[in-house]
Amino acid sequence: xxxxxxxxxxxxxxxxxxxxxRAAFGxxxxxxxxxxxxxxxxxxxxxxxxxxxxxxxSRREIEEFVRGDVxxxxxxxxxxxxxxxxxxxxxxxxxxxxxxxxATIDSLGFDHLEVHAGVTQVTPxxxxxxxxxxSGAGITVGFKDSYVSHFKAQGHTVAYIxxxxxxxxxxxxxxxxxxxDGLADHMDSLGMPHxxxxxxxxxxxxxxxxxxxxxx
Numbered sequence: 008x009x010x011x012x013x014x015x016x017x018x019x020x021x022x023x024x025x026x027x028x029r030a031a032f033g034x035x036x037x038x039x040x041x042x043x044x045x046x047x048x049x050x051x052x053x054x055x056x057x058x059x060x061x062x063x064x065s066r067r068e069i070e071e072f073v074r075g076d077v078x079x080x081x082x083x084x085x086x087x088x089x090x091x092x093x094x095x096x097x098x099x100x101x102x103x104x105x106x107x108x109x110a111t112i113d114s115l116g117f118d119h120l121e122v123h124a125g126v127t128q129v130t131p132x133x134x135x136x137x138x139x140x141x142s143g144a145g146i147t148v149g150f151k152d153s154y155v156s157h158f159k160a161q162g163h164t165v166a167y168i169x170x171x172x173x174x175x176x177x178x179x180x181x182x183x184x185x186x187x188d189g190l191a192d193h194m195d196s197l198g199m200p201h202x203x204x205x206x207x208x209x210x211x212x213x214x215x216x217x218x219x220x221x222x223x
Contacts, residue, residue, distance in 0.1 A: 008096055009221050010158045011214055014169035015101035015108050021078040025103045031072060032064035050148040051102045051173040052138050055125060059104060059134040066129050070110045077111050081206035087117055089211050093218060100154045102173050104136060123154060151177040164221050166214060185213050
């Protein structure tokens with residue numbers, strides 16, 4: 008089966024929802040902590056656990072923020088319908104938080120979509136975030152990678168869609184890569200084959216080409 012594993016922030020959405028929430032509700036020094044992740048001192052999972060632990064917004068505040076501020080990349084809804092119609096398994100795997108990823112997906116009427124993200128517990132002290140691999144074991148490094156490896160171990164062909172730093176490693180494990188922004192630059196720098204996209208009309212055409220190849 009063809010599995011399409013898709014990132015969320017700046018891939019399904021236009022702009023990074025995670026960063027927007029941290030900027031709106033987080034501590035003043037959140038960008039300094041983000042820079043430690045970019046410098047490779049922390050994994051994306053460790054960084055999110057640390058940063059969101061200092062966000063004291065309520066679930067309602069975050070969900071209202073998402074409904075008011077999130078912009079969905081063009082033709083995502085058509086792409087979801089295409090995957091359902093062609094028996095392509097679309098899986099959203101985000102190192103972001105389920106509290107905003109699910110709120111966005113549900114607001115689009117796509118609550119049937121398979122979504123895996125950091126599990127959020129709202130507490131007065133901050134958001135407690137945890138990650139689990141496909142077996143349910145706790146994980147603080149390689150969340151997205153674990154899903155690509157899991158799908159491939161099941162014998163599926165994996166097409167990976169992403170845009171940024173946290174997508175580098177899982178993209179390297181996938182059979183096909185559909186990339187934009189930093190991920191496309193990374194693939195270019197390594198001389199690795201990939202498709203480029205700006206919207207989900209592009210993605211749909213690339214996935215259909217991959218699907219046709221996988222049939223032969």
